[in-house]
Amino acid sequence: MAGDIEIVNAKLTRAKSHAADFGDRWTKFVESGTYGVTFNMDRDPPYALHWRWKVQAQPAYQRQVLTDLALIFGDMLTNLRATLDYLVWQLVLAAGNSPTDEHAFPCVKLARNWASARSQRLVGIEPIWVDEIEKLQPYHRVDTPERHLVAVLDYVNNVNKHRTLPPVIVLGEHFAPTIGSPDMPGRTLHIDNFLNRPIADDMEFMRMSWDPPLDKLDVTPDRNPPLRVQFRDGLDHSDGWSYTNGDLVDWVDSAVAIFKPAFLS
Numbered sequence: 001m002a003g004d005i006e007i008v009n010a011k012l013t014r015a016k017s018h019a020a021d022f023g024d025r026w027t028k029f030v031e032s033g034t035y036g037v038t039f040n041m042d043r044d045p046p047y048a049l050h051w052r053w054k055v056q057a058q059p060a061y062q063r064q065v066l067t068d069l070a071l072i073f074g075d076m077l078t079n080l081r082a083t084l085d086y087l088v089w090q091l092v093l094a095a096g097n098s099p100t101d102e103h104a105f106p107c108v109k110l111a112r113n114w115a116s117a118r119s120q121r122l123v124g125i126e127p128i129w130v131d132e133i134e135k136l137q138p139y140h141r142v143d144t145p146e147r148h149l150v151a152v153l154d155y156v157n158n159v160n161k162h163r164t165l166p167p168v169i170v171l172g173e174h175f176a177p178t179i180g181s182p183d184m185p186g187r188t189l190h191i192d193n194f195l196n197r198p199i200a201d202d203m204e205f206m207r208m209s210w211d212p213p214l215d216k217l218d219v220t221p222d223r224n225p226p227l228r229v230q231f232r233d234g235l236d237h238s239d240g241w242s243y244t245n246g247d248l249v250d251w252v253d254s255a256v257a258i259f260k261p262a263f264l265s
Contacts, residue, residue: 003094005263008086008256015079015252019245022072029065030227032057035169035199037221039177046190047215049208051175055201066167069229073165076245077157080252084150087256088122088133094262097124107154108137109145129262136255146235149251152243156233165231171195172226175206180218187214196240199227 036054041047055062084105092099103124106117114134122130138148145151159165175195192207199205230242 003090003092003263005090005256005260008083008090011079011083011086012252012256015076015083016249018072018076018079019249022069022076022245025065025069025072026229029069034062035227037175037223037225038202039219039221041215041217045213045215046209046211047213049179049217049219050204051177051206051208051221052202052204053199055199066169066229067164070164070167070231073231073245074160076249077153077160080248081153081157083252083256087259088125091126091129091259091262092124095124095126099124105133105150106137107150108139109148109151111139114139126262129259132258136258147241149243149248150255152235153248153252155235156231159234165233168230168232169199170197170228170230171199171205172228175225176222178220178222179208181214181216183214183216184210187212 034055034057036056037051038054039049039051041049057065085103088103088105089099092103102120104121106114106121108114108117114137118130118134122133125133136150138145138151141148146155156165172195187210190209190211194203194205194207197203197205228244230237
């Protein structure tokens with residue numbers, strides 16, 4: 001039986017459908033008015049302007065939506081990781097050999113472990129394609145191999161196999177209200193930003209003030225701040241590092257494309 005890239009593509013397409021479903025549901029949830037913002041200004045100098053979340057949805061409804069998103073995210077992970085394993089299986093067949101239960105797409109974070117992984121997981125694949133798989137290994141990202149996207153996919157998928165990934169809601173990259181005053185020129189704006197905290201009703205996420213103090217402002221909130229859902233995935237995000245569903249899908253898509261020539265003959 002010859003190798004078939006279409007089987008690999010079918011698995012990848014399933015992962016993409018989960019990613020699209022996730023995006024659609026998340027967008028619908030956010031656009032339903034679940035999350036809003038309120039603001040108030042102190043009566044005394046420095047007249048700080050405080051921005052807070054206003055959560056409209058009932059807690060039970062929120063939990064259900066977020067649980068559904070976690071399950072869809074898990075399905076996407078499973079299919080993306082399986083896409084890579086399907087690829088290895090088909091590469092063995094394309095070389096005219098018979099795959100075994102030992103065959104799988106390796107995820108090697110230390111260079112010294114590559115030879116062992118290759119001899120265990122990639123036997124029977126044409127050397128040119130083994131070399132291409134080697135180029136995709138996390139250990140080439142010397143300082144932070146755990147943040148290589150295949151390492152992220154491998155790790156988070158393994159976590160997902162054993163438990164649902166609990167969701168955490170966080171704001172996206174920015175919040176951009178419109179604030180005006182004829183007295184604003186020449187003043188220094190001070191901002192305390194807490195956008196990286198999980199959203200909770202009436203929780204302050206931004207504080208703004210001007211030096212010298214300014215107490216008369218024309219304020220228009222950002223009605224549609226970009227929000228994203230993040231999961232407690234066991235990885236270190238303390239420095240702001242993160243990834244998206246699209247990052248993972250695009251990486252696997254690009255990786256699979258490398259091997260299309262192996263199935264042309």
